[in-house]
Amino acid sequence: MSTPPAFPDPQRAWAYRPPQPLRGAATGPLAGLTFSVKDLFAVEGWPLRASTRAPLPLMVPSPLVLRLLDLGGTAVGKTHLHEIAMGILGANAYGGTRHPALPDHAAGGSSSGAAVSAALRQVDFALGTDTGGSIRVPAAWCGVYGYKPTKNHPAWPTTGVLPLSPTCDHAGPLAADFGTILRVQEALTGAAITPQDWSGLKVGIWQPADWLDPQAQAAVQGMARRLEEAGAALHSISLPDMLDAYSVIVGHEAAQVHADALALADPGFSPDVLTKLRAAQELTPSQVQAAYTRREEYRTQLAKLFGQVDLLLAPVVPTSPPLIGQEEVQLGRETANLRPAVLRLNVPFSMLGVPAVALPSGVDWVGVQLIAPWGQDPWLLGLVRALLGGD
Structure with missing residues (x-):
């Protein structure tokens, strides 16, 4: 049994609170800051459950958590997630996580508890993961900032993190204050993030109107105006729906990660997660190889696009936070299933590994994202x- 948190937790954000936090070094660039840890990260002496009742593979302790402790951060506990990170709403075997301000609404996922702990300022920053939007979606719906680094960023290792899809998984932070994300990034890399000039930048605006409700459209349009006022030149761009490759890759890799549990008569996963994993086990080798080939084609398309524009502005979510249990959303004349409606806005940037920052847009609970080319994290964060208004 986990230790009850020291404060009320009606949102069910917290998976585990130890009797005493893991205190960071007394001196260091992160001294005085507290953080939560998504319950995919292995922390020595703490349970790892991934918000599921299924048995999990053994993991080595996360070097990222250890590094943050060495830099002075204090880890106060673990947060809930969408079960094994296989979803975007925050549902799990322990009741799911609710929105920090809208009690009947979902917080988003899979880093649901991370976003809530940051939004309620229970911690200064939260560790999350992002495979298909799992940092950016709850950040957008909970009104906080989320940073998904370039894939395989040396400062943000995924070693010691229970995988969902090694091809698509990223580790990164969420915080109510963007300055805290900058402070963490600077501490991890040892390099200052300096403000960057927007003047003359070519920004590609991805606004697939048929995929967004009026609030989400207003969020993108409002941010586009801010960028234009900052000096950027705006260009409309388009991207394809990449779920054909993503869904196969993630399902295939997740089924491999959880193969031992799936071999049991009763694996312990919730019905929805088990259905997805069983379906993935039925994929043929040719279907899997075709998905990886398609991913490379999408990567080529994105690289070509970044030859035409410097930066992308895109939606994160198609609508405001859904009700708990809501499965469909009205987008124009289309009634869409909520999961693919959210994923298709985010998977291009996680499946292909480019850095992205989710940030509030000015429309309540509907964030947007800025995306830069591979490896341009310092420039993106500086922008x-x-x-x-940072100096």
């Missing part, structure tokens, strides 16, 4: 810093 956001300048946009928010």
Whole structure:
């Protein structure tokens, strides 16, 4: 049994609170900051459950958590997630996580508890993961900032993190204050993030109108105006629906990660998660190989696009936070299943590994994202810093 949190937790954000936090070094660039840990990260002496009742593979302790402790951060506990990170709403075997301000609404996922702990300022920052939007979606719906680094960023290792899809998984932070994300990034990399000039930048605006409700459209349009006022030149762009490759890759890899549990008569997963994993086990080798081939084609398309524009502005979510249990959303004349409606806005940037920052848009509970080319994390973070008025 986990230790009850020291504060009320009606949102069910917290998976485990130890009797005493793991205190960071007394001195260091993160001294005085507290953080939560998504319950995919292995932390020595703490349970790892991934918000499921299924048995899990053994994991080595996360070097990222250890590094943050060495830098002075204090880890106060683990947060709930959408079960094994296989979803975007925050549902799990322990009742699911609710929105920090809208009690009947979902927080988003899979880093649901991370976003809630940041939004309620229970911690200064939260560790999350992002495979198909799992940092950016709850950040957008909970009104906080989320940073998904370039894939395989040396400062944000996924070693010691229970995988969902090694091809698509990223580790990254969420925080109510963007300055805290900058402070963490600077501490991990040892390099300052300097404000960057927006003047003359070519920004590709991805606004697939048929995939967004009026609030989500207003969020993108409002941010586009801010970028234009900052000096950027705006260009409309388009991207294909990449779920054909993503869904196969993630399902295939997740089924491999959880193969031992799936071999049991009763694996212990919730019905929805088990159905997805069983379906993935039925994929043929040719279907899997075709998905990886398609991913490379999408990567080529995105690289070509970044040859035409410097930066992308895109939606994160198609609508405001859904009700708990809601499965469909009205987008124009289309009634869409909520999961693919959210995923298709985010998977291009996680499946292909480019850095992205989710940030509030000015429309309540509907964030947007800025995306840069591979490896341009310092520049992207510096642009956001300048946009928010950082000196």
